[in-house]
Amino acid sequence: xxxxxxxxxxxxxxxxxxxxxxxxxxxxxxxxxxxxxxxxxxxxxxxxxxxxxxxxxxxxxxxxxxxxxxxxxxxxxxxxxxxxxxxxxxxxxxxxxxxxxxxxxxxxxxxxxxxxxxxxxxxxxxxxxxxxxxxxxxxxxxxxxxxxxxxxxxxxxxxxxxxxxxxxxxxxxxxxxxxxxxxxxxxxxxxxxxxxxxxxxxxxxxxxxxxxxxxxxxxxxxxxxxxxxxxxxxxxxxxxxxxxxxxxxxxxxxxxxxxxxxxxxxxxxxxxxxxxxxxxxxxxxxxxxxxxxxxxxxxxxxxxxxxxxxxxxxxxxxxxxxxxxxxxxxxxxxxxxxxxxxxxxxxxxxxxxxxxxxxxxxxxxxxxxxxxxxxxxxxxxxxxxxxxxxxxxxxxxxxxxxxxxxxxxxxxxxxxxxxxxxxxxxxxxxxxxxxxxxxxxxxxxxxxxxxxxxxxxxxxxxxxxxxxxxxxxxxxxxxxxxxxxxxxxxxxxxxxxxxxxxxxxxxxxxxxxxxxxxxxxxxxxxxxxxxxxxxxxxxxxxxxxxxxxxxxxxxxxxxxxxxxxxxxx
Amino acid sequence: xxxxxxxxxxxxxxxxxxxxxxxxxxxxxxxxxxxxxxxxx
Numbered sequence: 001x002x003x004x005x006x007x008x009x010x011x012x013x014x015x016x017x018x019x020x021x022x023x024x025x026x027x028x029x030x031x032x033x034x035x036x037x038x039x040x041x042x043x044x045x046x047x048x049x050x051x052x053x054x055x056x057x058x059x060x061x062x063x064x065x066x067x068x069x070x071x072x073x074x075x076x077x078x079x080x081x082x083x084x085x086x087x088x089x090x091x092x093x094x095x096x097x098x099x100x101x102x103x104x105x106x107x108x109x110x111x112x113x114x115x116x117x118x119x120x121x122x123x124x125x126x127x128x129x130x131x132x133x134x135x136x137x138x139x140x141x142x143x144x145x146x147x148x149x150x151x152x153x154x155x156x157x158x159x160x161x162x163x164x165x166x167x168x169x170x171x172x173x174x175x176x177x178x179x180x181x182x183x184x185x186x187x188x189x190x191x192x193x194x195x196x197x198x199x200x201x202x203x204x205x206x207x208x209x210x211x212x213x214x215x216x217x218x219x220x221x222x223x224x225x226x227x228x229x230x231x232x233x234x235x236x237x238x239x240x241x242x243x244x245x246x247x248x249x250x251x252x253x254x255x256x257x258x259x260x261x262x263x264x265x266x267x268x269x270x271x272x273x274x275x276x277x278x279x280x281x282x283x284x285x286x287x288x289x290x291x292x293x294x295x296x297x298x299x300x301x302x303x304x305x306x307x308x309x310x311x312x313x314x315x316x317x318x319x320x321x322x323x324x325x326x327x328x329x330x331x332x333x334x335x336x337x338x339x340x341x342x343x344x345x346x347x348x349x350x351x352x353x354x355x356x357x358x359x360x361x362x363x364x365x366x367x368x369x370x371x372x373x374x375x376x377x378x379x380x381x382x383x384x385x386x387x388x389x390x391x392x393x394x395x396x397x398x399x400x401x402x403x404x405x406x407x408x409x410x411x412x413x414x415x416x417x418x419x420x421x422x423x424x425x426x427x428x429x430x431x432x433x434x435x436x437x438x439x440x441x442x443x444x445x446x447x448x449x450x451x452x453x454x455x456x457x458x459x460x461x462x463x464x465x466x467x468x469x470x471x472x473x474x475x476x477x478x479x480x481x482x483x484x485x486x487x488x489x490x491x492x493x494x495x496x497x498x499x500x501x502x503x504x505x506x507x508x509x510x511x512x513x514x515x516x517x518x519x520x521x522x523x524x525x526x527x528x529x530x531x532x533x534x535x536x537x538x539x540x541x542x543x544x545x546x547x548x549x550x551x552x553x554x555x556x557x558x559x560x561x562x563x564x565x566x567x568x569x
Numbered sequence: 570x571x572x573x574x575x576x577x578x579x580x581x582x583x584x585x586x587x588x589x590x591x592x593x594x595x596x597x598x599x600x601x602x603x604x605x606x607x608x609x610x
Contacts, residue, residue: 032610045610050602052595053610059591080576182610189595196588200581213574279587286580293577 008315009323014157017324021331022171028190029175029183038543039366042180042373043112043347044263049185051271054264057188057340058276059283061256062094063195064141064337065148065330068287072313073306075291078235079227083288085240091281093247098273099473100252101261103416105269107532111539112351114258114412119356120538121415121530122423129430130408131352134255135345137401141256142341142384145334147391152330155311156323165388168331172338173381177374181259181343188340191332196279198329199286202314202322209317210293219296227295237502245466245508246402252412253405255344256337345380346373355542366543403441403504406462406511407433411519413469418523419530425522433515441507447500455506456499462509463495464488465516 009017040046049057067090074082108117115134119127146165153164176183211218226234251257264272290313294301299316301308314326350373355364411426439445440455447455468484499506602609 032608049610050594050598052591052593052598056591056595059587080573186610189591193588193592196584196591200585200588203581204578207574207577212577213570216570216573275587275591278583279591282580282583282587286584289577289580 008156009320009327011158013324014153014159014327017327018167018171018331021328021335022174025171025187025190025335026175028187029179032182032186033179037179037182037370039350039369039373040110040112040541040543041182042370043343043350044259045182045185047110047263048265049260049263049268050265051268051275053185053189054260054268054272055275055279056192057185057336058094058257058260058264058272059279060188060192060195060333060336061260061340062090062276062280063192063283063333064145065152065334066144067284068330068333069148069307069310071284071288072291072294072309074235074239075288076295076301076306076309077291078232078239079223079229079295080292081230081232081235082227082239082291083285085235086243087281087283087285087288089240089244090247090284091277093244093251094273094280095277096248096470096473097251097257098270100413100416101273102269104258105261105266107416108262108535108539109266110536110541111262112259112347113255113262114252115255115348115352116356116539117535118412118415118426119352120535122421122426124357126411126415126423126426127352127356129427130253130412131348133253133401133405133408134348137254137405138256138341138344138348139380139384139387140397140401142338142345142380143387143392144397145338145341146384146388148334149331150388151307152311152327155308156315156327161391162389165385168334168338169381169385169388172335172342173377176339176342177377180346180373180377181263184336184339184343185260185263188336191336192279194332195329195336196283198325198332199283202318202326202329203286203289205322206290206313206317207293210297210313212293212296215293215296219298222296222298237505242502242505242508245406245462245505245512248466248469249405249409249508249511250402252409253401255348256340259340259344259347342377342380346376349373349376351542361538361542364542369542400441403437403508403511404434406508407437407515409469409512410465410516413472414519414523416532419532420523420526420528421519421530422523422526422528425519425526428522429515429519432518433511436514437507437511440503440510443503447503447506452500453496455510456496458513459499459506459509460488460492460495461517462511462513463491465512466509 071083071086074086076082078085104114104117108120111117113131115127115131118130146169149168150161150165153159153167154161175187220228226232261269287310291309294309294313299309299313301312314323318326350369354369354372355361359365359368407430411421411429415421415426445451464484464487467487468480471483472480599609
């Protein structure tokens with residue numbers, strides 16, 4: 001089919017929309033700005049954020065422009081079940097992480113980063129490995145959000161890609177720089193409202209404007225048998241399964257999630273994660289349905305690039321005002337994740353690099369920490385803009401980093417529950433898992449004969465470990481062992497001779513299994529009897545208590561002043 | 570056809586529900602904060 005004619009915006013309209021969006025978020029951030037921010041507030045907002053903001057922020061951070069594009073791409077490629085195999089598993093991972101989140105928070109109630117807790121638990125090498133992987137992930141994420149912004153602006157307006165990247169990068173930095181994490185979570189609320197509201201309106205509008213539901217009949221011939229099947233094995237094996245393996249690692253390896261875990265009030269962790277699970281799932285699957293509609297319509301994205309599906313569907317079927325809403329939705333999605341990445345990177349540099357390793361916990365100066373945090377945001381933005389100009393393949397990078405994080409999952413989680421895990425076991429397990437992961441992922445070793453059988457054996461063990469870890473969080477060790485063992489035994493007959501053709505999936509699973517095996521066998525005979533109660537002392541506030549009290553009092557006074565002035569008005 | 574229509578349009582409905590739920594919590598916490606003289610964040 002010929003694609004319908006598309007519409008775009010003039011330079012003036014795009015500038016007005018950007019000023020409206022970034023100007024509005026900047027104004028909101030100034031409402032909470034304090035002349036003398038404290039370092040702990042800059043990183044975790046005092047560890048007592050309420051449900052409304054935390055649920056909004058967790059949802060907004062987990063949703064980014066790439067997740068919407070990828071969900072639509074999955075719908076376009078794998079048919080009606082495609083968006084489910086992107087969005088549902090991603091959503092469930094938020095849910096599966098929350099029991100671990102509760103444990104992590106119990107052990108380290110005042111921490112700022114997971115790596116900081118690893119320093120308290122094990123020492124420097126474990127901390128820096130986790131912090132290093134967090135930094136790589138956040139820089140890639142930041143870059144990819146800038147790329148998505150640049151592409152969108154260049155597609156919808158006369159501005160070019162680089163101008164679009166600079167506009168988004170400058171806008172995000174503008175409202176995040178001064179108040180850090182506090183600005184990030186508050187503006188997340190506005191951004192998630194815009195995103196959710198836009199999806200609730202735009203998806204049904206495009207559905208009817210494009211001639212559905214009648215097009216389900218007229219376009220049925222555009223789908224293959226697999227694409228028409230809700231239980232498509234193609235969709236599960238190529239999209240769903242690798243994603244299940246990668247996303248559990250994302251939740252552990254991504255500092256943006258950990259930062260919100262440490263910021264929310266402890267008793268609100270469960271409702272926050274459940275709401276974010278439903279919000280993320282419905283939003284990403286809902287947007288992914290645009291890919292399914294495009295498939296039924298025989299819609300062809302420009303240049304065959306599936307990242308163009310969503311913008312081009314919007315440009316084809318939405319009137320100007322809704323196209324503006326769509327633009328705000330995508331800009332909101334990418335900005336909310338980008339500001340979270342900036343806040344995450346600044347926290348890592350403040351707490352893990354300066355606080356723990358340069359100055360030392362007791363000698364760290366909160367004012368210097370704030371300077372480090374703000375400088376980090378500026379440098380990270382410049383680096384991400386430079387990398388964005390290279391227009392690297394984002395999804396390949398993300399899948400690589402996600403699988404890389406698989407090597408960290410067991411050692412990190414075990415460190416919160418098992419007293420015997422040592423720093424040596426943690427470090428060795430992660431390094432060896434990486435050494436095995438890389439040749440499998442990049443097919444540097446032939447996946448034939450004995451080598452293939454060994455890789456498949458490790459990958460099958462990895463299936464049991466992933467499912468066992470998921471069960472462990474909710475049901476404890478006994479159920480986890482039963483589930484893990486059963487999963488391994490059930491998967492084995494189907495996977496030998498089969499997994500070798502799916503190297504992305506196999507490599508992720510191998511990273512899990514190798515790190516688990518090494519960490520377990522190096523730890524189970526160790527004499528380490530770690531006392532978890534010391535973590536709370538070692539990973540606590542950096543600001544002196546009196547400064548936190550003064551800061552809170554000023555906030556309260558400001559709030560009272562605001563109340564009084566409103567009453568007077 | 571009806572099943573597919575419901576399948577596609579159910580998600581925006583859930584999204585609207587979540588937006589309402591989060592907004593209601595935010596407003597209630599903002600009001601409570603004002604009453605107690607505490608900053609929202």
